Every structure is written in C-alpha cells, then in structure tokens.
Amino acid sequence: MSVNDDSQPLLDVRDLKTYFFTEDGVVKAVDGVSFRVYPGEVLGLVGESGCGKSVTSLSILRLLDAPGKIVGGEIWFEGRDLLRLSEHEMTQVRGNQISMVFQQPVTSLNPVFNIGSQIAEVIMIHNPNVKKAEAWREAVNLLRLVGVPDPERRAYAYPHELSGGQAQRVMIAMALALRPKLLIADEPTTALDVTIQAQILDLLRGLRSQFNTAVVLITHDLGVVAEMADRVAVMYAGKIVEEAGVQELFANPLHPYTRGLIASVPVLGRVRDYLETIPGNVPNLIDLPPGCRFAPRCQARLDYQLDICTQEEPDLIEIAPGHKVRCWLYQDREMHTAPLRQMAQAKSSVRD
Amino acid sequence: MIQYSIRRILASFPVLLGILIATFVLARLIPGDPCKAILGEKATQEVCAQFAERYGLNKPIYVQLGIYMGNVLRGDFGTSIRFSRPVTTILVERLPTTVELGLAAMTIALLVGIPAGIISAIKRNSILDVVTMVGANIGVSMPVYWLGLMLAYLFALVLKDTPFWLPPSGRLSPGVTVVPFFQVFGWPVPEAGFWRGILDFIARLYLFNSLITGNWTVFKDALTHLILPALALSTIPMSIIARMTRSSMLEVLRLDYIRTARAKGLIERLVILKHALRNALLPIVTVVGIQVGNLFAGAVLTETIFGLAGVGSILFEAITARDFPIIQAFTVVIAIGYVIINLLVDLSYVFIDPRIRLE
Known part of the structure; x- marks a missing residue:
C-alpha cells in the first residue's frame, strides 16, 4: 500500500x-x-x-x-x-x-x-x-x-x-x-x-x-x-530521517540509520555469530553539533568521505514517489555529492 | 470488606487493654507521694496511712490494678483525690469542651489545608506555592501559646469596637445559658448513671446542642468564642496537612493515569479533584489520624490561654497533685479517642483505595 x-x-x-x-x-x-x-x-x-x-x-x-x-x-x-x-x-x-x-x-x-x-x-x-x-x-x-x-x-x-x-x-x-x-x-x-x-x-x-x-x-x-x-x-534525534511505504522501506532502506536498524533485527532461524549494531549513542539533544545528527555514528559518511555531513544538515527530500530521506548520500547539493542517489532511484523504479 | 472491618475492630481491643495497664502503671511511676502532694508536706505517717487506706493505695499493686480494671469496665473511674468528686462526673464536665475545640480545629485545618495543598501542587514553584509553603512552615513552627496570645490581642483588643471583635476567653458570654437538648425536647431522662452521663456529655457540646435545638443566639455566641482558640489550635495540623497534600498530589500528578485522564478529554478541574485527589488521599488521611493526637497536646495550652475549662487544664492540675484516678481516666479516654480515630482512618482506607480490600 x-x-x-x-x-x-x-x-x-x-x-x-x-x-x-x-x-x-x-x-x-x-x-x-x-x-x-x-x-x-x-x-x-x-x-x-x-x-x-x-x-x-x-x-x-x-x-x-x-x-x-x-x-x-x-x-x-x-x-x-x-x-x-x-x-x-x-x-x-x-x-x-x-x-x-x-x-x-x-x-x-x-x-x-x-x-x-x-x-x-x-x-x-x-x-x-x-x-x-x-x-x-x-x-x-x-x-x-x-x-x-x-x-x-x-x-x-x-x-x-x-x-x-x-x-x-x-x-x-x-x-x-x-x-x-x-x-x-x-x-x-x-x-x-x-x-x-x-x-x-x-x-x-x-x-x-x-x-x-x-x-x-x-x-x-x-x-x-x-x-x-x-x-x-x-x-x-528529534527529526524524521526517512519516510516510505512499509514494503519499500524494508526492501530498499536508504538512510544509513534505517539500514542499521533493519540489520540489527535478529531473524528467526538464521543463526549469526553477532548481531549488527549501530556504534555510538544517540547524541545529547542539548548542544547538537552542526550537520547531520547521525553523522558521528555514520559508517557511510566515512566510506564515501563526505565532509558536508558534519557541516550542514541535509533536507528531507523525496527520492522516489512516497519515499523521502534526509541524507547527503542522496541529496544533490552541488550536483556531485550524492553517490547513492541514482542507484536508489533505479532500484525504486524497478519495484514500482 | 466487612471482614476487614471486623478484623480491624477486633485488633483494637488488645490495644485498649494495653492502654489501661500502661496508664495505671505510668501514673504510679510519677515520682512523689500522693498523700504528701494532697495533704501537704507536714502530713504525719498516721494520716498518710489513713489516706492510703481510704483510696486503696495500701493494697498490693496487682490488686489495685484488678479493682481499677473492673471499675473502668463499669464506667467508674473512681473518685478524684484532689477534688473528692467522681472522676466520671468531672470527665462529663470537661471533655466536651476539649472535643468541641478539637473538632473545630480539625475542621478548619482540613478546610484550609487540603485546598491550599492542592493549589500549591498545581501551581508548583509559583509565587502562590512559595507563599503557601512558607506560610505552612511558619504555621508548623509557631508555638500555639504565642499564636493564641497574638490572636487574642489582635481580635479582642486591637479590633475592639469593630465588627471583627472576638471574645478572648470562655465558652459563652456571661448571662448566656444553655438548655440541654433533652430538656428542650422534654425527654424523660434518668437522674444519674451511665446514660445520663452520655446525654450530659452531648448537651455540653454547645455548638451541637444549640444547633439541634435551633437556639441561634447561643449558637452564635458559642461559635464566636470558639473561633480564636480553634484557629490557634488548627495552625499546626493545617500546615502539616497542607504540606502532605502538596507532596502527595505532586506524586500522583505525574503518574500515567493522570495523563490518561487528560487524554480522555477531562477538564483539568476534574482531573485534579476526581482522578488525582482520591489517589492522593491515603497519606493525607493518615496524617489527619496522627494529628488528632497532637491536637490533644495542643489543647492543653490553648485551653489555658483562652480560659477554657477543658481536659487540658484539669489534667495539668491532676498531674501536679498526683491525682491518679483523674490522670488515669483522662489518659485512657484520650487514648481510646485516639484508637477510635485511627480505626476510622484505617476503615476509610478501604473506601478510598480498592486495592486494600484484598489484603
């Protein structure tokens, strides 16, 4: 739905x-x-x-x-x-x-x-x-x-x-x-x-x-x-970071936080040596650092070497119909900082 | 629930028995010889032996106790050594004054203390809250006799010749007489005895007596005489009740079911008075029960200041005179009153909180 x-x-x-x-x-x-x-x-x-x-x-x-x-x-x-x-x-x-x-x-x-x-x-x-x-x-x-x-x-x-x-x-x-x-x-x-x-x-x-x-x-x-x-x-941390239909979200989670959440759910019948965790803690909501609130815990930020994550906060943007995400990985600010955007859109359109 | 009540009532009998024995023993532990205290230091040994013989003080202590308990069960507290009158008669004369004063003080304490506590809790940390709680602290720490004197000074002297004047002493103005309700109603009453004592006792609760006989002159006169002493006596329990109400309400107001009550769409007044107060009531009722005891202690001073011939003044006199029968009788009656009040408190728990019924 x-x-x-x-x-x-x-x-x-x-x-x-x-x-x-x-x-x-x-x-x-x-x-x-x-x-x-x-x-x-x-x-x-x-x-x-x-x-x-x-x-x-x-x-x-x-x-x-x-x-x-x-x-x-x-x-x-x-x-x-x-x-x-x-x-x-x-x-x-x-x-x-x-x-x-x-x-x-x-x-x-x-x-x-x-x-x-x-x-x-x-x-x-x-x-x-x-x-x-x-x-x-x-x-x-x-x-x-x-x-x-x-x-x-x-x-x-x-x-x-x-x-x-x-x-x-x-x-x-x-x-x-x-x-x-x-x-x-x-x-x-x-x-x-x-x-x-x-x-x-x-x-x-x-x-x-x-x-x-x-x-x-x-x-x-x-x-x-x-x-x-x-x-x-x-x-x-007080903001909506991703919004999607339920099947879309589980099939195609975009935000690194959402991915971490889904990966940390134990699956019945599948034995794993360890469960995925999201390193770090929820930030103190009193003095928030500039930039994305998830940045300090975000592995993807390091993988893609995005500096902007710790400098400026991303907006919640609609990547595909009904699927919104707040993440620099998908946000095309200067036409080159969104390494995952096209991939996500492609995946989403296939499903639709 | 009935089972719980019966169990609680039965459980208070051993307490009452303990009170009887304790007061008997305690009265005899007061240092000093009653003979010398009554008849003077120069009383000879012969005279004292006669004195002891007359009041049964020469018998072994357990025999004295046995006689005493038997008499008490028949409503006979013996004869006062100091006043040479039946102690029961003195009780019937004196006790109503104290009971009326205590009830009036407790009524004031509840009517002011609970609303003050509720408002303080709702307006937490506001000016109103601070003022109320500072007032309550002053109220607890203010000696009854000092407050009593100040009130008497203010209302009887400073406000003299104003409509706010209040009499500083006595229970009635000179010339005002009270006709006992049973005479007004023309009831056939026995000349003396236990039931006559009960009727006399009730008739001496002037406010009640004038209320049921519809004698408004006496009612108003008795009331104006009662206001100042009752006010003085009420400050300590009032302050304690206010503080307890505040903390109990604050405790309850942050609980989940208060949020539920608000989420249902209840207006705030009903959230407070219906959902919160009923839950906050248990500790308040407990404190009220305990304060009844303090009320008697405070009554001794209050009665002295406002010239009321109640239990307090005679008890003081009896203690200095080693008047054992009076000391015992009044202590027993006060203790029984205390036990009954706390029994009522315990029984009220059941009505307030259904969870207690299971225990």
Whole structure:
C-alpha cells in the first residue's frame, strides 16, 4: 500500500518543534518534524528510545507537562490547527476525535475506579446527555468488543485485578469508545509478553478495519511496524530521517540509520555469530553539533568521505514517489555529492 | 470488606487493654507521694496511712490494678483525690469542651489545608506555592501559646469596637445559658448513671446542642468564642496537612493515569479533584489520624490561654497533685479517642483505595 496523495490528510503535522527547557539547557526533543496521516491509514513512527517519538505523539494532543513546550509548527487536524485551539476546545478533541493508548496499560488506568466506570466516563464526558446506566451498558459492550471475557462481571474489576494484556484491551476499549478518527498508540505492546503482543496487534488491526480509524503507531519494534503499518517514518534525534511505504522501506532502506536498524533485527532461524549494531549513542539533544545528527555514528559518511555531513544538515527530500530521506548520500547539493542517489532511484523504479 | 472491618475492630481491643495497664502503671511511676502532694508536706505517717487506706493505695499493686480494671469496665473511674468528686462526673464536665475545640480545629485545618495543598501542587514553584509553603512552615513552627496570645490581642483588643471583635476567653458570654437538648425536647431522662452521663456529655457540646435545638443566639455566641482558640489550635495540623497534600498530589500528578485522564478529554478541574485527589488521599488521611493526637497536646495550652475549662487544664492540675484516678481516666479516654480515630482512618482506607480490600 502506498500513499494516497489525492485524499486530504486527516492529520498534517508541519515543522513541529517541541523543546524541553531544563536546567542544563534546552533539549530539542522534537525539532522540525513534519508528517501526514491519511484517513484509515496506519503510520508507523519508529526510532530508538529518546528519539522524540513519544514527545511527538504527546504534542499532538498537547499533553506535555512542563518543562516540555511546543515552540513552533502547526498540527492540522480536520481543518483546524490544534496548536491554536483553546484548552477547552482541546478537551473536546481529546478522547473524542483523537485518542491515545499508552505503553504501560496497568499504570495508565486509575487504580481507585473500576474499569467499567473508567470507560463509561469517557462516553459521558463527550456526551453529557448520556445517562450513567446507558454509558455503563456501552462500556460493557466495548469490553466485549475488545475481547474481555465475561464483560458484565469484569466491568466491576479494578485495574490491579487485570493482567497487562487485559488492561491494554481496556485502554483500547476506552480509546475507541467514541469511534475517534485517529488513534495514537504509543508503544502499545512493548510492556506485554510476546504472545499477548500478537493478540493486541490483531485486535488493533481488526478494530482499525472495522471503524476505519487512522492510527499513528509509535514503536521501536520493527517487527510490529512490518506487521501493522502502511507507511513508516523513521525518527532520529528529534527529526524524521526517512519516510516510505512499509514494503519499500524494508526492501530498499536508504538512510544509513534505517539500514542499521533493519540489520540489527535478529531473524528467526538464521543463526549469526553477532548481531549488527549501530556504534555510538544517540547524541545529547542539548548542544547538537552542526550537520547531520547521525553523522558521528555514520559508517557511510566515512566510506564515501563526505565532509558536508558534519557541516550542514541535509533536507528531507523525496527520492522516489512516497519515499523521502534526509541524507547527503542522496541529496544533490552541488550536483556531485550524492553517490547513492541514482542507484536508489533505479532500484525504486524497478519495484514500482 | 466487612471482614476487614471486623478484623480491624477486633485488633483494637488488645490495644485498649494495653492502654489501661500502661496508664495505671505510668501514673504510679510519677515520682512523689500522693498523700504528701494532697495533704501537704507536714502530713504525719498516721494520716498518710489513713489516706492510703481510704483510696486503696495500701493494697498490693496487682490488686489495685484488678479493682481499677473492673471499675473502668463499669464506667467508674473512681473518685478524684484532689477534688473528692467522681472522676466520671468531672470527665462529663470537661471533655466536651476539649472535643468541641478539637473538632473545630480539625475542621478548619482540613478546610484550609487540603485546598491550599492542592493549589500549591498545581501551581508548583509559583509565587502562590512559595507563599503557601512558607506560610505552612511558619504555621508548623509557631508555638500555639504565642499564636493564641497574638490572636487574642489582635481580635479582642486591637479590633475592639469593630465588627471583627472576638471574645478572648470562655465558652459563652456571661448571662448566656444553655438548655440541654433533652430538656428542650422534654425527654424523660434518668437522674444519674451511665446514660445520663452520655446525654450530659452531648448537651455540653454547645455548638451541637444549640444547633439541634435551633437556639441561634447561643449558637452564635458559642461559635464566636470558639473561633480564636480553634484557629490557634488548627495552625499546626493545617500546615502539616497542607504540606502532605502538596507532596502527595505532586506524586500522583505525574503518574500515567493522570495523563490518561487528560487524554480522555477531562477538564483539568476534574482531573485534579476526581482522578488525582482520591489517589492522593491515603497519606493525607493518615496524617489527619496522627494529628488528632497532637491536637490533644495542643489543647492543653490553648485551653489555658483562652480560659477554657477543658481536659487540658484539669489534667495539668491532676498531674501536679498526683491525682491518679483523674490522670488515669483522662489518659485512657484520650487514648481510646485516639484508637477510635485511627480505626476510622484505617476503615476509610478501604473506601478510598480498592486495592486494600484484598489484603
């Protein structure tokens, strides 16, 4: 599946900048991120911990606490810039049109309320006319929908009585209660056992096709992305470094970082003496060196002896339809610095 | 849940028994001879022997304990050595003053302390937060007697002849009398005995008594007399509650489920008051339980300053006079009050946090 350019994007994030103003300095956690999500599509947002993917998702719903602050950009959703809405207008978007599922399902539920009332609450917040009994019935239906057994009785359970997988089902029920147009799932399976992960992904996939909900799936797990996403954006140190359809990305990864990520995934049944790693660490986001943020860890830069990588930052450019990359290897600044560009284009066009 | 409650209630009986024994023993460990303390240094040995005979002080200590426990279970705390009156009568006269003062102080402490703590937590590191917390620190460190004197000076002297004048001492103005509610309602009551004692006790809670009988003159008079001492007594628990509320709220506000509550589209007020406060309540309730004990200690000074004939002043007098029956009785009653309050605190946990039911 590739990008459907004709339709209007549901979510259009433009040049989002979210900084954390700490005592040590300004942490540029998200620094000029742009992406679009189309109705009904699943966009995978991939990257290492600390690359800014969670901050991006929290920025969309404006749920960041101090010292985090959105300092620039626009977030267009259904014709409105969410960053310009009042706090009150924002509460009407949250949970209603855009909802969120978090990484730690058990601690994301309030321990002192039973799960039925927590689901019913989101229904009543956005529909003041709905009576409590009615909302409760709907909550039970939702629990049934997400595959919680014996939902009439389970609705009275408290979060500490649930397993992680059950709790995540409850979170999903809560998130989908009002059939939002967009669901942001922030590492929804990371805290779960592998077998439960598959169940939750199946559930998300089923519900997504049932309600045609667009999903921003945030994960560090390329396996999850391969299974779920239509399109993938790879983030590194607060910037998107590559964006492509999921098959294109796995077949033809361009950015050295993306390649490193894919190479470091162990493959079942293939025994290797050692796993590929990306040397070095994610850079300190307070004083970033000039140039490409990945340059200090980049082997390709050395192989091709590109000096510009440490001097100037590359732009995110479209190499092939729907495939964007932020790397000097592909960027023709003075008509001679992009050694890999033609190769990449050739490969891509063969596939198309 | 019922099982938990029953278990907690049963568990408090050994504590009460321990209190009885401990107070009995402690009272006898206070140095000094009660005979000499009451009758004077010049009391002869003969007189003292008579004195000991009369109050059972010559019997072996375990016999004294046995007699004492039997009497206490029948609601009889013996006769005061100093005042030569039944201790139970003195209790019924004195205790309501202290209870009313304590309840009023705790009410003020809660009504001010919890909102102050919440606001401080929400507006963390703002001017408001700093002012509140500095205020709380001053509140904890301010001696009750000094604050009491200052309040009395300010409201009774400086603000004299203004509408803000408040009386500096006593429970009622001269000439104001309280008619016990059972007389107003014309209830047939026994002349004396245990139930009469209970009714007298309730009737001496002036605010309550005037409230249920609808006597607004007395109510207003009692209230104006109560404000200053209650305010003085409330500052320490108020400050501690405010600080505990703040730290507990700060702890809760950064948890995942608060983010969930916001992500659901709840307005901030409900996020705080519904999702955060209920979770922050456990440590606050615990502190309230502990502060009840300190309230009694503070009441001794407050009563002295504001001329209230409560438990505090008589307990002081009883200790200097080695008046064992009074010391024991009041200590036991205060300790029982403390145990009951903490039992209520424990039981309230169950309502606040469902996770406790399983344990």
